[in-house]
Every structure is written in C-alpha cells, then in structure tokens.
Amino acid sequence: MTLALFRDDPYLREAPATVLAHAEGGGVILDRSPFYPTGGGQPGDSGRLVWPEGEVAIATTVKGGEGAIVLVPAAGGGLPAPGTAVTAILDWERRYRHMRVHTALHLLSVVIPLPVTGGQIAAEKGRLDFDMPEPPDDPAALEARLNALIAEDLEVTESWITDAELAADPALVKTMSVRPPTGQGRVRLVRIGTPERQVDLQPCGGTHVARTGEIGPVRLGRIEKKGRQNRRVTLLLQD
Structure with missing residues (x-):
C-alpha cells in the first residue's frame, strides 16, 4: 500500500520516498506519494522522480491493486530499482490548475442544483453533465452566481463519515455516474x-x-445537449 500524501496535504509539491516495486507494465510503486492517481474525473498527476543515479519523467499516475499508487514513466524512461531512495517531484502548475477546476465544479453543482451524470477535469477547463431536460433560461446569470461564490473566498475543508452514515444520507451523493468509494469503513466529505x-x-x-x-474568475462555455435528458456544461479558467 502507498501512503497517499496528497490526501493530507494537496499543496505538497515534492516528497522523499522509497521504491517498493515495479508494477506490471513498467510503473513504479512508492511507499509514499504526493502524486494523485486518476479517479473521479480528475487526471493522474505528472512530474518526475529523481535519485542519485538518475531521473525519469512521470507521464501520469494510476491506481494499482491493494492500495498501491503507480507512477507511469514517459516512454523510454529508465526506472529506479526497488529499495532506491527517490524524490517525487510534482508538476505543480498542472496539479494546481486541476485543484482550481475541481473546486469550481463543486460550485457549479451548487448553482445548477440538478443530478450530475458525469464529469471531467483538465488543466484549462472542466465539465459536468447534468440530468437537464431543458436548457437553462439565463446562462449569464449562472455564470455571475458562480463567480460571486468564488469571490466570497469560502473555506474548503474535509471531514470523514462512516459507510453507514453515508448510506443513511444518500442525498449527499450528487453524481449519478460515479459512486463514492466504500468498503474501507469511512468516506471523505468535502465542504465549501x-x-x-x-x-x-x-x-x-x-x-x-x-x-x-x-x-x-471562470467562464461558462457551451451548454451542449448529450442524449435525451443530459446537458453538458463546460467551465473555463480565465488565467
């Protein structure tokens, strides 16, 4: 199992670690990692691993079995051997933009209080798909409300509840397409x-x-019809 350092400190840009193993397909498994693995619509982190004898670019990060986090090297990169002490260095600019987009999408689900049927995050933009039979009457008003919430500089915090508490309050789950991970005994909540x-x-x-x-500031892009009842709303960062 890899200790997920990003969970306790999403602002951590680099960290010392030890190589536990090579994953099938050529990835590297560390004992601890600041790299977020692909999941929940958020892309896996990129960056690099550095050790005394070398360096390798990390193209993305994915989940492995039994709680492992697998750092996938760029094509042609040599891997440090198991037991090697390394420094994991995040592509911080890309990750930080993912953080900004992800939080903005949570606010988008506030200004459009409809069930979410899908979503995706990128460094420049993100999108949510809503169960929205009819298009919104005033997209400009939605954008203005979204930017007003952003400008309030609201605190973003986390807490944890048990699987049983989540099951007892299903209204907490907004996304119809992706269910929160359960089975570990507790589930992380993000509060704005x-x-x-x-x-x-x-x-x-x-x-x-x-x-x-x-x-x-953010801007709302096109609102596209996707199927009989779904509409896709795109959100773009402005810097």
Whole structure:
C-alpha cells in the first residue's frame, strides 16, 4: 500500500520516498506519494522522480491493486530499482490548475442544483453533465452566481463519515455516474463554506484548493445537449 500524501496535504509539491516495486507494465510503486492517481474525473498527476543515479519523467499516475499508487514513466524512461531512495517531484502548475477546476465544479453543482451524470477535469477547463431536460433560461446569470461564490473566498475543508452514515444520507451523493468509494469503513466529505453557512457538502476523493478565491474568475462555455435528458456544461479558467 502507498501512503497517499496528497490526501493530507494537496499543496505538497515534492516528497522523499522509497521504491517498493515495479508494477506490471513498467510503473513504479512508492511507499509514499504526493502524486494523485486518476479517479473521479480528475487526471493522474505528472512530474518526475529523481535519485542519485538518475531521473525519469512521470507521464501520469494510476491506481494499482491493494492500495498501491503507480507512477507511469514517459516512454523510454529508465526506472529506479526497488529499495532506491527517490524524490517525487510534482508538476505543480498542472496539479494546481486541476485543484482550481475541481473546486469550481463543486460550485457549479451548487448553482445548477440538478443530478450530475458525469464529469471531467483538465488543466484549462472542466465539465459536468447534468440530468437537464431543458436548457437553462439565463446562462449569464449562472455564470455571475458562480463567480460571486468564488469571490466570497469560502473555506474548503474535509471531514470523514462512516459507510453507514453515508448510506443513511444518500442525498449527499450528487453524481449519478460515479459512486463514492466504500468498503474501507469511512468516506471523505468535502465542504465549501462553514457548518453555519454551508454552500456545498459532498463525498469526494480528489484534490481541492483551500479557499474558493484561489480559483479566480471562470467562464461558462457551451451548454451542449448529450442524449435525451443530459446537458453538458463546460467551465473555463480565465488565467
């Protein structure tokens, strides 16, 4: 099992680690990792591994079996041997943009309070698919409300509940297409706002900014019809 350092500190840019093994297909498994693995619509992190005898670029990160996090090297990169002490260095600019987009999408689900049927995060933009039979009357008003929430510089925090508590409160789950991971005994919740003035609360395993003001202004792109009832809403960072 790999210790997921990004879960306790999403702002951690690099960390010392030890190579535990090589994964089937050529990936590297570390004992601890600041790299987020692909999941929940958020791409796996990229960056590099450095050790005294060499360096390798990491193209992406994925989940392995039994709690392992697998760092996938770029084509042609040599791998450090098991037992090697390395430094895992994140492509921080790319990750931070993922954090900004991810938190903005949580707010988008607030201004469009409809069931979410899918989603995707990228460094420049993100999108949510909604169970939305009819298009919104005033997209400009939605964009204005979204930017107003961002400008409030709301706190983003996390807490944990048990699997049983989540099962007893299914309304917490907004996404119809991806269910939060259960079976480990507890589920992570991401809150935007405070308990006294809560704007959003939902299960999520991804990385987020600490305050909504870090997102910066956003723009809503096209609202596209996807199937009989689904509509896709795209959100773009402005810097």
